[in-house]
Amino acid sequence: MGKITNALKKAAEERMSHVEKMNRVKERDKLIIKMMGESKVDPNIVTYFDPKALISEQYKTLxxxxxSMNKGKPPRTFIVTSSIYSEGKTVxxxxxxxxxAQAVNNPKVLLIDADMRKGKMAKYLGVTAEQGLSEVLQETARAEDxxxxxxxxxxxxxxxxxxxxENPAELLAGDYMKMFLSKMREKFDFVIIDTPPIISVTDAGIIGPLTDGVIxxxxxxxxxxxxxxxxxxxLYQCQTKVIGHVLTNIEYHLPEYIYRYL
Ligand SMILES: Nc1ncnc2c1ncn2[C@@H]1O[C@H](COP(=O)(O)OP(=O)(O)O)[C@@H](O)[C@H]1O
Ligand SMILES: [Mg+2]
Structure with missing residues (x-):
């Protein structure tokens, strides 16, 4: 009797958790569709729309x-670069x-688009941001504004x-950039800097040494x-430490529901 009652209770609990899970899925899907429909943010920014998607899980692993690097003292400022154009740096x-920013304790994160020649970060976010790093470094705008x-x-x-x-590399190499970055390091827990490809232009090699490393x-x-x-x-010649690699354009041959846990 005890066993049957327990078994029934377990079955009921399982059912309940299944119903709950399904409701959660429905809620989440509603949210995603709503957000995608109304948002100007590019669908490539999967973590924004669907933190539980397989690709979002990959970014969480990253x-x-x-x-977990350096025994609890992780890099707090780092640049993202690649060898050539269009490898997936900005995404x-x-x-x-x-x-x-979604991590435990919601750390304060700043993302800087330091590709002053062909920066596309604002475009991916669906905003028109006329002023940015270029103006801050030329001291015609204040970062906080x-x-x-x-x-x-x-x-x-x-x-x-x-x-x-006119002179992106010189602006990045100037003392003002150093000062600006150390100020941002004080204000934010993490500062990520998106840069142009290192083989095309030297910019990543200029900013790299001012940070904890490069991805x-x-x-x-x-x-x-x-x-x-x-x-x-x-990068090595510029004394920039490579702290990790990200491979893009990998295809998965298993359907997402196999990976998807919630
Ligand atoms: N992880 C990825 N897997 C597959 N394609 C990707 C990935 N990340 C970015 N892309 C694609 O690569 C293209 C270039 O991305 P982008 O981030 O703008 O490149 P970059 O900043 O290096 O010039 C975009 O079309 C984007 O959809
Ligand atoms: Mg880019």
Whole structure:
């Protein structure tokens, strides 16, 4: 009797948890559809729309790897770069920033678009941010006036690239950039800097040494080994430490429901 009662109770509990789970899924899907429909944020920023998606889990793994580095003293400022254009730097920076901002205790995160030549961060976020890093470094705008947020996510701030300046590399190499970064380091728990590709321009090599390290994005199936070696050599020469690699463009052959837990 006891066993049957227990078994029934267990079955009822299981059923309840199944119903609860389904309701949660319905709630979440409603939320995603609503947000996607109304939002101007690019669907590539999966962590923003659907923190439980398989790809979001991958960014969470990246976050965990970063947070567990150096025995609890993780890198707090880092650049994201790649060897060549269009490997996924900006999409990686954005998803990593959102993912870090969603971590326990909601750390304060700042994402800077330091690709002052072809910065696309604001475009991915669906905003027009006329002023950004370029103006801050030329001292025609103050960071606190041009930083912006999405929705009510106060712990996640963005600084767009701003207008293309005449001399991006010189601006990044100037003392003002050093001062600005150390000020941001005091204000935020994490500062992520999206940069242009290191083989094309030197910018990542200039900012790299001012940070705790670089995350190298590599597009699988496209970027050749020799090019990656050359890129890492350039970073090494600039005394920039590579703290991790992110492979993009990987295909999964198992359907998402197998991975999906909730
Ligand atoms: N993890 C990924 N897997 C597959 N495609 C990706 C991934 N990350 C980005 N992409 C795609 O790569 C293209 C370039 O991304 P972007 O972040 O703008 O590149 P970059 O900043 O390196 O120039 C975009 O079309 C984007 O959808
Ligand atoms: Mg980019």
């Amino acid at each position: 976050r965990t790897n970063i947070l 990686t920076s954005l998803n990593l920033a959102v993912s870090l 041009v930083l912006f947020h999405l929705d009510d996510w106060e712990n996640l701030a963005f600084l767009s690239a701003g207008q293309v300046p 190298m994005v590599i597009q699988a199936g496209r970027t050749q080994r020799g090019i990656i070696h050359r890129a890492e050599e350039l």
